[in-house]
Amino acid sequence: MVEMNSHRRMQLYGALLLLPAAVLLSTFAYLPTITTLINSLFLPGFRGAPTEFVGLENYRLLIEDSTFWRVARNNLIYALGTIPTSIALALAMALFVNARLPGRGFVRMAYFTPTILPMIAAANIWMFFYAPQIGLFNKLLGALGLSGVNWLGDPSVALSSVIVMTVWKEAGFFMIFYLAALQGMAPELKEAADLEGTSRWSFFWRVTFPLLMPTTLFVLINALINAVRVVDHLFILTKGGPNNATNLLLYYVYENAFSFFDRTYAATITVVILVVLAIVATVKFAILDRRTHYQ
């Protein structure tokens, strides 16, 4: 009987320990997720407050909204443009820094430093490169006698410019995970391969790269999340322009909510983002965590 009571007490104590986190998570994660879903079923009223239930009307509007499709396509191109390049560069950086290299400390620092800058600061710095008249890139092109490019103002170039900046910002972060994985690899593998006379190229593709697969998948998940989550740089570089050429989903949510005051439409786009994140989460928990585990 005493045993039972103490078990009960432990349960109660545990629940009390969880309480602060439970209240905060409910307030700022679960509740807003649910109200977002609900709001997407309403029409906006005064200052965007939901008033009238319209079912899936907002989703019909979304499907007919060419801007939405443009933004969704941009986000896809942005993900395809940033992720493979960042990962390849991160892997190259890690291999460089893992080898005997003169000035290794400096090289590693140079690769990693962009990671700890705020996106806003990074965007400011790249603005000096991209600006049409006084920007460094066009000055350099001018010095070579070439005509300048409107890096952020030309709809066919702007998204690529944003992608390049993002790769610069992200690659160093992914590098450290590859570096840690490389340092954890058994040196015997390399020795065995050397005895066999395996070339470095085939050693990389047959041994290193497969062994790094868990790291690659981990980095990939992170990169996917960042591709829908981080839009800070757009506030400085392009504001989603020109003519939505660089607009991304979360920035479009921001515009709808805080510039057009259409909260229910913003909620509808947010649902799309939540679906994307849910897919990423499912892939991670259902597939990856079953086969690999990190630390």
Next chain:
Amino acid sequence: MSQPSTAKSTGWPMALRLPGLETTAAWLLALIWIFPLLYAVWAAFHPPAFMVRFDLFAPLTLDNFANAWAQAPFARYYLNTFLLVTGVVFAQFVVCTLAGFAFARFPIPGKDFLFMLVLIQLFVFPEVLIVENYRIASTLGLVDTITGIGLPYVASAFGIFLLRQTFKTIPRELEDAARIEGCGWMAILLKVYVPLAKPTYLAYGLVSISHHWNNFLWPLVVTNSVESRPLTVGLGVFSAPETGVNWATVSAATLLSIAPLLIAFLLFQRQFVQSFLRSGIR
């Protein structure tokens, strides 16, 4: 490990065997990577006329910093960011310690399900839910306050996860020993678990500090005055291209905002990198 060698593996470029070329590539990439930052330093310390004129003997100046400091309330922004970061990290430590402890050691009914629920927050961040979180913040009267910026991040799934993992590795014998000495649960947590989890707190603290020092979108949405804006939002407002602020001044302002974190990073590189690594579970 014997593998049939294929035409592909023998026929590839000799270049890869030349460490000289690799070293060059590594250094070239490093220079490209650090160049933007060096360029910002150049622009900040020289008169605007030298923005794109690289003259070794260009006069050095601190005028740009003086201008930036005079044109925007950076002192206030520093204070706000400092308060935000310390407040968030402290509150996260408290809330996540309690929850991590509960998940690691207490027989809560439905614990695994609850833990999965917590992990959802690794994907659904406060900034994705800006619209509804703004409404909630305004209902609670938290718009334009530093508390409002930080509160949505306090119950961090990531912190709960990390601390739970750490607490689980601590042997029960230590706990039993403390209990024999008459310690209650709180004393056990504070005297046994927390001290042994110090490296986790350091790692999580550094990651959290960097994240909140750099965070922009949610602070932008929830603040609207100088009194609560952190550095990133202050910098964003200050340097928006349409304000027409001189570029040299913008570089100075940018360096001002990143300097504390950048210097801390350069001094404690190893700890920063280790922290980011340890935190690599998301």
